[in-house]
Amino acid sequence: MRDFPLQRIAWFLCVWSCCTSLHAQARPGKLRPFPRSVLPLERDYLISAEADGSPLAAGSKINVRLSSGKQYDGLIVGDVQPGKDAGSFRSITFERQAGLPSKLQVSTMSLIQEGDRQFEVLSDPASKAWVLLDQQKRDKVAAERLSKKGRLLWTRPSAEDAAAAIEESKARFAKANELFPGSQFFLTETAYFLFYTDMPRNQVAGYIANLDAMYDQLCLMYGVPTGENIWYGKCPVLVFQDQSMFLRFEDAVMGYVPAGPVQGLHHGFSDGKVFVTVYRGDDPAFFAAVLVHETTHGFNHRFRSNSGLPNWVEEGIADFVAGAVVTASPETGVRQREAADRVRVSRSLGGAFFQPDSPLQRWQYGAASSLVSVLIQRDPNLFRAFLVAMKEGYTWEEALDLTYGLKPEELLQLYARAIGVPGVQP
Ligand SMILES: [Zn+2]
Structure with a gap:
């Protein structure tokens, strides 16, 4: 603090x-x-699902929070099906692990955490797929704007x-x-x-x-x-x-x-x-x-x-x-x-x-x-x-x-x- x-x-x-x-x-x-759909104002904060540093790279270990509040920790990303627009995605599967799901509907997800980074899962109505908003990137831009106003x-x-x-x-x-x-x-x-x-x-x-x-x-x-x-x-x-x-x-x-x-x-x-x-x-x-x-x-x-x-x-x-x-x-x-x-x-x-x-x-x-x-x-x-x-x-x-x-x-x-x-x- x-x-x-x-x-x-x-x-x-x-x-x-x-x-x-x-x-x-x-x-x-x-x-x-x-x-929750992505808005024009938020497009600057998106991270491509295929980019370096994406939490959806194969083998990434992530926590997934569902809209219901339920959370799964330690899921390992398997396959990600890309959407038609670059950087978007349609589905994710996970490696088989005891007690954890191997597939989750993206529509039920609200947050993905990887290490200390956090990504919001938003729908993109234009591409009928899902996109990731990088909260760290957003915080950096917002903090700069706010600091100018004290x-x-x-x-x-x-x-x-x-x-x-x-x-x-x-x-x-x-x-x-x-x-x-x-x-x-x-x-x-x-x-x-x-x-x-x-x-x-x-x-x-x-x-x-x-x-x-x-x-x-x-x-x-x-x-x-x-x-x-x-x-x-x-x-x-x-x-x-x-x-x-x-x-x-x-x-x-x-x-x-x-x-x-x-x-x-x-x-x-x-x-x-x-x-x-x-x-x-x-x-x-x-x-x-x-x-x-x-x-x-x-x-x-x-x-x-x-x-x-x-x-x-x-x-x-x-x-x-x-x-x-x-x-x-x-x-x-x-x-x-x-x-x-x-x-x-x-x-x-x-x-x-x-x-x-x-x-x-x-x-x-x-x-x-x-x-x-x-x-x-x-x-x-x-x-x-x-x-x-x-x-x-x-x-x-x-x-x-x-x-x-x-x-x-x-x-x-x-x-x-x-x-x-x-x-x-x-
Ligand atoms: Zn009042």
């Missing part, structure tokens, strides 16, 4: 305050698995650093016990989360299931291979039953006093660690949505690099995922409808909506998640590339152009068409 001073780089202060207008709404649909790619923490980060989170949880000695807190530890709360034990499982569903949904949206741990150790989530305890902890331990009504916060640190705090309040469905929304900010913080996303994308994704995962909460749909009603009258998104650092007003969250929905519905594969491009140092306008081939005005008109309002201004 690089030596990087510990400080906060972002407070994602969200204006989740209880909404009472819970009329029936269409919710944003959950994204289903889709084929940003960097996250590196995977060592096992020791990850374990130390988990202990650090537990020590921060313990501060809650010190502050509130009369309350009973307990820890639930899963593969990706540390969930610490004073809620009754029988209430916790459903909320953790929401966080797991959030994790799966974001991996799918961003192209993170199944089974990959994106966190620095694990993601710590501290949930209080009461607002007063949440506010006191924020002030005393996190050094923060929220300026307005806030039910949850994500703290993202410059060394890649995160910390999520939320209070439950008395609306379980709303709380579940806030929890997913804030933890999505944590995922965004950890994804690929420390380059931030523009606010409308950041909040739009957090609300989109909350709506997709927390089926009991109508909140995302309510906000989308409120934003559409407002835009129908004003014919405007408020003026500063698309400025990357412009804080969103409450009603603008609905427009932000609708824009994310519009982009995902148009092409989820392009949405993945749009996200990755921003995290690899392109501005959002450049990323939108390089992936969807759209200008911001054209995106705005797609939203305008989706809500049936012609001629909307930014």
